[in-house]
Amino acid sequence: GAVVSQHPSWVICKSGTSVKIECRSLDFQATTMFWYRQFPKQSLMLMATSNEGSKATYEQGVEKDKFLINHASLTLSTLTVTSAHPEDSSFYICSARDGGKETQYFGPGTRLLVL
Amino acid sequence: AQSVTQLGSHVSVSEGALVLLRCNYSSSVPPYLFWYVQYPNQGLQLLLKYTSAATLVKGINGFEAEFKKSETSFHLTKPSAHMSDAAEYFCAVSDVEGNKLVFGAGTILRVKS
Secondary structure (H helix, E strand, C coil): CCCEEEECCEEEECCCCCEEEEEEECCCCEEEEEEEEECCCCCEEEEEEEECCCCCEECCCCCCCCEEEEEEECCEEEEEECCCCHHHCEEEEEEEEECCCCCCEECCCEEEEEC | CCEEEEECCEEEEECCCCEEEEEEEECCCCCEEEEEEECCCCCEEEEEEECCCCCEEECHHHCEEEEECCCCEEEEEECCCCHHHCEEEEEEEECCCCCCCEECCCEEEEEEC
């Protein structure tokens, strides 16, 4: 149980384009989903927290207009990197938490390369 | 604010030897503590968690960790390392609601044959 998937696993795009990453909880309802970014040889940094049906809460320093998060259902959250630039190249990982429980279950990650 | 310090960015052990990965935390509220493992180009897999029950927590793959409040530590151990244990390990702390996981910098474990 507690499986989280992400799609795509790899994406390469041109600078200035937008990229959408999907995060799905496959066998549980995720009332809360989280988006993290991990730069090479660094730890995970929380970007934003999203609750189903509500606006996402962004961490300090994360541009909400650049990283659009939608959590329209209990099993799906999407992260859209708008007008991507090379500095946005990173490993993006989502996690999901079942309401009332403390454990976050992580997806396999999406590697984004912006040329 | 909560924070996590993992001592040693790289740890190398021989196959069959004891594995000890160190984690110290700082938290103004009773913490929940987690150890996750990450294999190359993959997401994080939960190894074990402490949620204010037993201070000695057993996890998957033979790992365990002991919560020591007096030392603000949550070190991860395994009696005998396997080659398959080679990965990066992250210690994390959250509040009691499981929000805002704060991760340590990670420790890369290398297992020598």
